[in-house]
Amino acid sequence: MSSTLREAADACGLLFGSACSPDCIANEVAYRETLAREFNCLVADNCMKFDAVQPERGRFDFADADAVVAFARQHRMKMRGHTLVWHNALPDWVRKGEFSKAEALEILREHIFTVLRHFNGTAYCWDVVNEALGEEGGWREKSPWYRWIGPDYLPQVFRWAHEADPDIQLFYNDYGMELPGVKSDTCYALLRDLLADGVPIHGVGFQYHLGVENRLDREACLANLHRFHELGLDIHFTELDISIKRPITDALRQEQADEYANRLGIALASHAVSAVLLWGFTDRHTWIPEFTKGEYDEPLLFDAEYRPKLAYGAVLETLQQCGN
Numbered sequence: 001m002s003s004t005l006r007e008a009a010d011a012c013g014l015l016f017g018s019a020c021s022p023d024c025i026a027n028e029v030a031y032r033e034t035l036a037r038e039f040n041c042l043v044a045d046n047c048m049k050f051d052a053v054q055p056e057r058g059r060f061d062f063a064d065a066d067a068v069v070a071f072a073r074q075h076r077m078k079m080r081g082h083t084l085v086w087h088n089a090l091p092d093w094v095r096k097g098e099f100s101k102a103e104a105l106e107i108l109r110e111h112i113f114t115v116l117r118h119f120n121g122t123a124y125c126w127d128v129v130n131e132a133l134g135e136e137g138g139w140r141e142k143s144p145w146y147r148w149i150g151p152d153y154l155p156q157v158f159r160w161a162h163e164a165d166p167d168i169q170l171f172y173n174d175y176g177m178e179l180p181g182v183k184s185d186t187c188y189a190l191l192r193d194l195l196a197d198g199v200p201i202h203g204v205g206f207q208y209h210l211g212v213e214n215r216l217d218r219e220a221c222l223a224n225l226h227r228f229h230e231l232g233l234d235i236h237f238t239e240l241d242i243s244i245k246r247p248i249t250d251a252l253r254q255e256q257a258d259e260y261a262n263r264l265g266i267a268l269a270s271h272a273v274s275a276v277l278l279w280g281f282t283d284r285h286t287w288i289p290e291f292t293k294g295e296y297d298e299p300l301l302f303d304a305e306y307r308p309k310l311a312y313g314a315v316l317e318t319l320q321q322c323g324n
């Protein structure tokens with residue numbers, strides 16, 4: 001019987017990964033040992049984003065990203081690339097700038113070509129576009145890319161990404177589409193139409209950042225995944241975490257474990273999900289308390305001292321059942 005998540009995931013042919021930070025890899029032994037032992041796949045939490053790799057116009061800095069790539073290679077882990085086109089994590093020169101449609105397109109073109117040619121396939125897939133849709137369906141109209149370019153930016157950036165590296169898989173990634181509903185329906189229609197137009201999109205990423213109070217209905221999630229898969233798209237759960245609202249009790253930690261098993265069970269039962277990545281693995285380093293202004297915490301599989309939690313046991317057991 002496999003004794004780590006990594007062995008269990010390998011046995012059932014699933015890519016099972018985590019977001020990670022180059023600083024933690026460099027500075028904490030327990031961090032890098034746990035990461036290499038438990039996961040067969042990695043994504044960088046921030047250091048491949050626009051502001052990290054192109055802090056000034058035309059000046060690219062890949063030092064942190066290259067450190068993550070080197071770690072992944074050393075430990076024979078696959079990498080997801082995250083992310084090329086997003087409304088967040090933009091450097092000041094983009095965020096505070098005003099650009100014509102032609103200028104904005106040229107900025108994206110140069111960014112995409114430079115980044116993808118630099119990594120040259122070391123990440124086997126990329127989130128080309130992240131969170132382009134609004135929470136109520138429709139476009140995220142406040143995105144600067146949408147304001148400057150309009151909806152055409154989306155097919156255009158996928159075409160450029162494909163031209164820059166025809167061998168990697170190109171993903172659209174977003175949150176709030178786990179269940180059928182207005183956002184998921186909008187995304188489905190958008191991807192269906194783009195694929196019909198021959199736009200090179202190979203997969204869709206479902207972030208799965210949802211608190212423990214969101215017990216996801218298995219059949220509804222499966223039906224939703226199924227329709228995307230029927231379009232010919234690969235599916236990844238890209239940023240799974242299950243945060244707990246304070247005050248945190250052992251009963252809530254048990255519910256979190258159950259919900260981890262539920263969500264992973266959905267991925268495995270769908271036969272459409274080829275990769276599941278957590279947005280971090282230790283409660284020592286998670287974006288949740290800051291993002292929720294302290295309302296939620298403890299979303300991951302290991303506690304702040306790198307001890308496996310109930311959620312870890314539930315995930316391991318779910319993976320082991322699949323491999324049998």
Ligand code: XIL
Nearest residue numbers: 045046082130207209239279286287
């Ligand atoms: C988050 C990082 O984890 C934080 O460190 C950062 O401050 C903000 O971004 N959706 C995404 C991820 O696609 O890139 C985000 O990551 C979390 C939400």
